[in-house]
Amino acid sequence: MEPLTHQTDREAEAELPGADSPDLGHPGRPRHADAVDAIRSEWSDVRPDLDTDPIGTFGRVLRIARHLALLSDDLLAGIGISRGEFDVLSAVRRASGAPTPSDLARTLLASNASITKRLVQLERAGLAERRRDSRDGRVSTVWLTDAGLSLIDDAMPPQLEFDRRLGSVLSPAQNAELEASLRILLLECERLRGERENSTDQAVQLPATT
Amino acid sequence: MEPLTHQTDREAEAELPGADSPDLGHPGRPRHADAVDAIRSEWSDVRPDLDTDPIGTFGRVLRIARHLALLSDDLLAGIGISRGEFDVLSAVRRASGAPTPSDLARTLLASNASITKRLVQLERAGLAERRRDSRDGRVSTVWLTDAGLSLIDDAMPPQLEFDRRLGSVLSPAQNAELEASLRILLLECERLRGERENSTDQAVQLPATT
DNA sequence: GAAAACTATTTTACTAGTAAAATACATTGT
DNA sequence: ACAATGTATTTTACTAGTAAAATAGTTTTC
Structure with a gap:
């Protein structure tokens, strides 16, 4: 499949299901x-x-x-917010003390620069505010305003409800198994990514592989 | 920064693990x-x-x-390509016929505009090319150059090997269970997203929920 | 057979995210 | 004490992605 000018191929989009599906051992189960x-x-x-x-x-x-x-x-x-803003609001909401921008970057797996941007937007929208730490002039702490607090408290339940519905296609036992396997994988990801923690901010360069 | 009050909170970052982990029923298992x-x-x-x-x-x-x-x-x-470019190259590689930009957008869950951008880059890099379909002047088909073909053929195995290593923290049985559950969830996602297929391109507006 | 409706792709204008540099403060070593 | 080094945050310059508009070609309908 290479050169050739003006051809008219573009046939069968994709070996659609049924045809050559993977080996679904169990003969009784009608898996899609x-x-x-x-x-x-x-x-x-x-x-x-x-x-x-x-x-x-x-x-x-x-x-x-x-x-x-x-x-x-x-x-x-x-409800008028983006996922990035939602993530910041919920991270602040659940934190026991007021988190710093760096804390947020860490738990949200985002860069510090992107957290700064989201915080500017949230402040502009009157949903959060930053306060300079009096003990260390470099750090600031992030707080929800009353509006931010009630917005996130209103926004969480529908999110959870949506996820719950989606998850309800699996049995409780399947969900428990799934969660256990995902925990193991996530721990492994965290270990791998921790391994190449060295340079400033959170640069991404080491091959981390093979 | 701008406003404000100067406070001094920012205490306990996060109820770190161990302390109040979820109910890990099984007493013998030392889950992290x-x-x-x-x-x-x-x-x-x-x-x-x-x-x-x-x-x-x-x-x-x-x-x-x-x-x-x-x-x-x-x-x-x-190997000098971005994930977006890798995704396009591999989608073209595995397709039975030469896919159109729209085909690529659909299978990669991306917008048509972003596919156009990636194709321009790939063409500029000499890895892929677009040919106008002779039967229908609106569509074009995407082809790999020799360089593109050998690049993706070289790039796939290390990717797969990386994923395989990561997955090896689970037993084959766990992997099989995991895959089965994820298939069910993915099918449900596809169903939900299909449900609100209506406007042009692939606009995103319906609540799709609650 | 030509206007109207439709479709595939690209362009435009914009948003979100990032790496690296800049800024501002803090700590350490001498 | 104070230069050197370190750290938290922001700014800058840039990349990738998108929605909607624009473009170009096709099909339908009358």
Whole structure:
């Protein structure tokens, strides 16, 4: 599949489900194929030598995360804040003391620069404020205004309810198993990312791999 | 910074693990607490009325996705492409026929505009090219150059190997269970997002919820 | 057969995020 | 004490992504 001018290919979009789905051992279960099944099936056609097993989990994690972001952006748009702002508000809300911008960057896995931006917006919207720490002039602490507090307290329950509904397609036992496996994976991610903690701010450069 | 009061709070950062971890039923298992355990523990202190169960799965999915993106960006930087470009190259590579920009936008869950941008970059880098379809002058098809083909064929295995290593913290059985649960969740996401398919391009406006 | 409606792609104008530099304060070593 | 080093935050310059408008081609309808 390379050169050639003006061709008219563009045939069968994707080996759609059913056709060549992955080995679903259990003969009784009528499992449906999702986008990742289709993707893996395509790979097995063009590169049968590649073992795409890991895509089965990590491809799905990435796609679910993307869908969740898109779906809950819709939810948040209804109350007039962005996901980035929501994340800051909820991180401040749940913290036991007033967090610093660096604290927020750390727990939200974002850069300090992006936290500064979000805080400026939140202050402008009257939802949060920064106060200079009197003991150390470099740090500031972030506080919710009354408006910010009631906004986040109103916004959390629908978010949780949405997630709960989505999760209800799994049984409680499946959810518990899923959570346990995800915890193990998240711990491993945190370990891997911790391993290459060295330069300023939170630069990203080490290969961290192979 | 601008305004204000000068306070001196900023106490206990976060109810760190151990202290108030979630109910880990099994007394024998020495499970470690991850960032999501810490977050849920904080919530249970300030809003004990909220049921944050859903965060146990979806919070982890979101964080794992974020960590994965950051980790594999490091990997890709080593071969000189961005994740966005990698995604396009691999989608073209695995497709049975040459995909159109719209096909790519759809399978990559991105906007058409962003695909156009990535294609311009890939063409500029000599890794892909667009050819106008001779039957329908509106559509174009995307093809890999020889350089693009060998680049993606070189880039896939290390990505897969990285994911495989990460996944190896779970047993094969756990991985299979995990994949099955994630498939169900992904199908549900796809269903929910499909439900509100109506306006042009892929606008995002309906509440899709509650 | 040509206006109206539709579709695929690109362009435009804008937003969010980042790395690196700049700023401002604090701490350490001598 | 004070220069050197370190740290928290912000600013700057830039990249990637998007919605909506613009462009260009196609199909429908009358």
